[in-house]
Amino acid sequence: MQNPENKKMAGGSVVDEMRGAQEPATEAYRAYDEEQVRSGNKAVRQHRTTGVNWIGLYTMLRREVKRTLRVSIQTLAAPVISAALYIFIFGTVIGTKIDDFAGVPYISFVFPGVLMLSIINASFSSASSALFFMKFTRGIEEILITPFSYLEMLVGFVGSAVARAMIVAFLILIVGVLFGAVTLTNPLMFIFYVAAISAIFAMLGIIVALWAEGFEQLQMLNTFVITPLTYLGGIFYSITMLPALAAQITVLNPFFYFADGIRGAMIGYHEANQLVGLVITVGLVLVLGTLVTQIFKRGWKIRA
């Protein structure tokens, strides 16, 4: 009995067809290479082996966006619904009982922090879960055997996570603006802080994904570091409400500057020193970027 899948492959008939198809396939590609040479590239395959692998980076980005959209209820709908609930609770239920908070409505003060929580969650979970599963299923070998440099691998993984965080950030921003919770006073600063913060947490996600041997370890940094520092970073309260010692400790928390940067970009209100915030944010991007590039270069837990 013949397997329906074999209707062409069995019995050698497909080989005859393949015999016809193989040559054009190879020739088409080689013809493309030759065209590259004619059009100025000095060596065949130069477009794939020298300079930046832009097409490869775009492919990584495209794949992550597609993955995000494939599970859009989890990745996009959930943070948007959370943001709407925050507006209802802190704007309508609690906010109406609180006088202006540091000169701005309470929901306007809180909402940028809520957005920050969402982009941290999106970038960290995007990078950590994607890489962890790639390691677990050995899908990472797809990347390892292709012509990516270590820096390109970093940019690809981080850029993909930043793209997902950007989509989430803009959806939440739209919700906030539509409900009158926030405005956008400085779009460039907003894009900078969303990109930088999501890059930082994407890189932390990469490190955790490589280190983790199981799901529990994958969640450890989130549970013991990210969540406490986030909630202690002045998202739901003003630093002016804290005792002196607590206020001094808070200014050592990078999350305080992240929330302040986004808040400043959205409603124009700052509690932190903006220069210090900028230095901390850019500094963390550079330090973690260097660290992750070195990790890829050494192949720690990724390339045996």
Place this chain on the structure above:
Amino acid sequence: MSDNTNVPMLEIRDLVKVYKGGKKKDDKTAVDGINLSIPRGAFFGLLGPNGAGKSTTIHCITGIAQPTTGQILIDGVDVVADYKLARTKVGLSPQEFNVDIFSTPVELMDYMGGYYGIPQEAKMKRINELIAQFDLEEHRNVKFQKLSGGLKRRAMLGRALVHTPDLLILDEPTAGVDVEQRRALWAYLKKLNEDGKTIILTSHYLEEIQYLCRDIAIINHGKIVASGTKEEFMKDGKSIEEAYLAVISESDNK
């Protein structure tokens, strides 16, 4: 491709790979001084028991693992010093289905072609040709997880060939495939080789090696313990299986 046709498609010089054991485990030498030279156009069988060093050797060739010492040249290009160029010259169809199971065969080839930096138009043309060659037209947009074993193997082969590599490495390409499909895949592999593709094949189906390969090397305990043409292994009327078992038994007893 190198202009010099005398340059071997693959040359391995004194390859050693040691996996660091860490604090609680000893270091493990998976490959212990392998030398191999595979000419272009070869159909080469790499045999050995589980844990002998076959997969580690393949991982070092393809970039999944870093050699501890030694040198690997693909078409004269060093896989460490000039890894970007070297990786465009080799395609790998691994034993395990290391893919996103929610992707379709077209998407798998599309992503892989993109990683290799192939522009959209040339890539889609190539993918359509591979889809036709592997008779995947009806299944081109079916998720990988829904495909049968044979179709999965064909999709993996298509993915390995999307960038038209000069050297194709097949690690157990017919594992889990029924006899009929296996024969069909053999026919295709034979055709690929006849068209000039250099192929390295590892398989536990020794009749597969006997049918397809012209040259064979046997690895045991990280070393090449025998190598030669198929005819040399099969002299005295032995099958490849008999020859293989004799070589392994002899090397185990040393």
